[in-house]
Amino acid sequence: MTSEQADRAVLFYESRSFNYDDSWHDHFTQRFAAEISIQPGQHVLDLACGTGLLTFLEADAVGSSGHAIGVDVTPGMLRVAEFKKRKEPEKYAKVDFYQGDILKLQDIEALKGKQFDVITVSSALVLFPDPASAIEHWTEYLKPGGTFAVDSTHPRNLIPGMVLERVARRLDLQVPYNREWSQNESSLKGVLESAGLNVDKVITVENQSGYGKRQYEVGQWDDFFVENVIVKDVARTFANNDIRRKAQGLYKEEWERLAVNGQVEEIDSVFLGVARKPADGSRYVASSSSKETVFEGGCRCGGVRYTSTQQPSHVTFCYCRACSSISGSGYLPFFHVDDDALNFTHTSTMKTLVLSKFADRFFCTGCGAPIGMKYHFEEGVTALVLGSLDLDTFKGTIPKVEQHIFLREKAPWVTVPDDGAKRLETFAFAGQMGIE
Missing domain, CATH: 3.40.50.150 (Vaccinia Virus protein VP39)
Structure with a gap:
C-alpha cells in the first residue's frame, strides 16, 4: 500500500x-x-x-x-x-x-x-x-x-x-x-x-x-x-x-x-x-512448484495420456452448444494447467478439432473422448476436460467449481447446481472473442 x-x-x-x-x-x-x-x-x-x-x-x-x-x-x-x-x-x-x-x-x-x-x-x-x-x-x-x-x-x-x-x-x-x-x-x-x-x-x-x-x-x-x-x-x-x-x-x-x-x-x-511458517524458518515450497507429478490423465482407450506437475485450477462448467454436442451431455467441465507443467506422454490417437476461430479442441480418435482445449488469446495455459483426470493418481484436492459459463446456450433440460460459483451468460473473455 x-x-x-x-x-x-x-x-x-x-x-x-x-x-x-x-x-x-x-x-x-x-x-x-x-x-x-x-x-x-x-x-x-x-x-x-x-x-x-x-x-x-x-x-x-x-x-x-x-x-x-x-x-x-x-x-x-x-x-x-x-x-x-x-x-x-x-x-x-x-x-x-x-x-x-x-x-x-x-x-x-x-x-x-x-x-x-x-x-x-x-x-x-x-x-x-x-x-x-x-x-x-x-x-x-x-x-x-x-x-x-x-x-x-x-x-x-x-x-x-x-x-x-x-x-x-x-x-x-x-x-x-x-x-x-x-x-x-x-x-x-x-x-x-x-x-x-x-x-x-x-x-x-x-x-x-x-x-x-x-x-x-x-x-x-x-x-x-x-x-x-x-x-x-x-x-x-x-x-x-x-x-x-x-x-x-x-x-x-x-x-x-x-x-x-x-x-x-x-x-x-x-x-x-x-x-x-515452516518450523525451521525456511520458505515453504508447494509440491506443485516442484517437478513431481501430481496427477495423470488421458482418454478411455489409452491412446492419449498426460501428466501434470501442477495442481488443477479454474474449474469451469461450459454449457455452450459445442461442448454439449461434443460431450453428448449438457455441459463439459474443464480445469486449467500451465503448459510448462503439462506433458503429453501418448498422442498417437490425439487429433485437433477446430469448431471456431477462438480455440482449438483436441480429442481421441480411438474412443472419441474429448481431452481439452486451447484458447488462442490465452497463452501458456491448457484447459483439460475434468473427466480425463485419473483420480487414483491424484495427489491433492480437486478445487471447487469456479464458474458456469455460456448459460445463455444451456439446454433447457439442464439444472445448474446451486454451488455458489460464478454464473455468466457468455464468458469472461467475451469481448476478446467478439461475442456480445
Missing part, C-alpha cells in the same frame, strides 16, 4: 469508525477467531485491527500471561479500540494498539525485533494490490512454526463494490481495494503458498453478514451507481464530472455482464485461510 493508498483507506474507514461494531463485523470476527488455535501465553499480532474486535478475542485466548497487539492506520478506529480497553483496564493490561501502515511495520518502534506466535488479518487483505507481497512482509514478524490467518472475499460478495472496482480499473483509477484475484478457495491457498507459507486449511465462511444470497434486477445498476459513486465515493475517485459520465456507462456494462436471466446474484461468503 502506497502512502496515497493508505490515505485513501483512512478516508474510507474514518467515517465508519464509530458504528463499525454495530455491523456484521462483530459476529464475523467471532467466527474468524474460532478457526484459529490460540493458546494461553502466546503473543498475537492483529493487523488492520480496526476497533479491536478480533484483538480483544485474541487477548481473551492468550490470557494474562500472553500479549495481544493491534495495528491500524485509521485514527478513528484506534480511538474506539482504546476506549474499549480503558473500560476494562485490568483485563486488557496486556493489550496494546499502535497506529501505522501495516505494509511498513518496520516503522513501528514497538514491533522492532519482535516475532509473534500468531498473526491475523481480518477483512483487510483485499485492500492491498499485491497480497502475496503483503503477506511476505507480515510474516517476517511471525515465529518459525507460527500461525497466520487471513480471509478474502467471494467474487460475488458485495457485488456493487466489485463492479465499481472493475470500472475504476478500466478507467485507470485507483480504488482502496483489490478483489479481482480472489475467486475461490484455491486463489487464497495459492497466495498463501506464494508467500512461503504451508497452508493448513482454506474454508468458505457462508453468511458472513447474515443475508446468504440475494438477487438484484439487471435494471438496478443505476441505483447502485448513484449509491456508490455519487453518495459513497469518500475517496473522491470519481470526483471529475467527465469521469463520472464515463464511469456510468462502464458500470452499466459491467453490471449487465454479471446478469443471468435478467438477475444479478450476490453471495454473502468469504474464504478463510490458516497457514503456518
Whole structure:
C-alpha cells in the first residue's frame, strides 16, 4: 500500500469508525477467531485491527500471561479500540494498539525485533494490490512454526463494490481495494503458498453478514451507481464530472455482464485461510512448484495420456452448444494447467478439432473422448476436460467449481447446481472473442 493508498483507506474507514461494531463485523470476527488455535501465553499480532474486535478475542485466548497487539492506520478506529480497553483496564493490561501502515511495520518502534506466535488479518487483505507481497512482509514478524490467518472475499460478495472496482480499473483509477484475484478457495491457498507459507486449511465462511444470497434486477445498476459513486465515493475517485459520465456507462456494462436471466446474484461468503511458517524458518515450497507429478490423465482407450506437475485450477462448467454436442451431455467441465507443467506422454490417437476461430479442441480418435482445449488469446495455459483426470493418481484436492459459463446456450433440460460459483451468460473473455 502506497502512502496515497493508505490515505485513501483512512478516508474510507474514518467515517465508519464509530458504528463499525454495530455491523456484521462483530459476529464475523467471532467466527474468524474460532478457526484459529490460540493458546494461553502466546503473543498475537492483529493487523488492520480496526476497533479491536478480533484483538480483544485474541487477548481473551492468550490470557494474562500472553500479549495481544493491534495495528491500524485509521485514527478513528484506534480511538474506539482504546476506549474499549480503558473500560476494562485490568483485563486488557496486556493489550496494546499502535497506529501505522501495516505494509511498513518496520516503522513501528514497538514491533522492532519482535516475532509473534500468531498473526491475523481480518477483512483487510483485499485492500492491498499485491497480497502475496503483503503477506511476505507480515510474516517476517511471525515465529518459525507460527500461525497466520487471513480471509478474502467471494467474487460475488458485495457485488456493487466489485463492479465499481472493475470500472475504476478500466478507467485507470485507483480504488482502496483489490478483489479481482480472489475467486475461490484455491486463489487464497495459492497466495498463501506464494508467500512461503504451508497452508493448513482454506474454508468458505457462508453468511458472513447474515443475508446468504440475494438477487438484484439487471435494471438496478443505476441505483447502485448513484449509491456508490455519487453518495459513497469518500475517496473522491470519481470526483471529475467527465469521469463520472464515463464511469456510468462502464458500470452499466459491467453490471449487465454479471446478469443471468435478467438477475444479478450476490453471495454473502468469504474464504478463510490458516497457514503456518515452516518450523525451521525456511520458505515453504508447494509440491506443485516442484517437478513431481501430481496427477495423470488421458482418454478411455489409452491412446492419449498426460501428466501434470501442477495442481488443477479454474474449474469451469461450459454449457455452450459445442461442448454439449461434443460431450453428448449438457455441459463439459474443464480445469486449467500451465503448459510448462503439462506433458503429453501418448498422442498417437490425439487429433485437433477446430469448431471456431477462438480455440482449438483436441480429442481421441480411438474412443472419441474429448481431452481439452486451447484458447488462442490465452497463452501458456491448457484447459483439460475434468473427466480425463485419473483420480487414483491424484495427489491433492480437486478445487471447487469456479464458474458456469455460456448459460445463455444451456439446454433447457439442464439444472445448474446451486454451488455458489460464478454464473455468466457468455464468458469472461467475451469481448476478446467478439461475442456480445
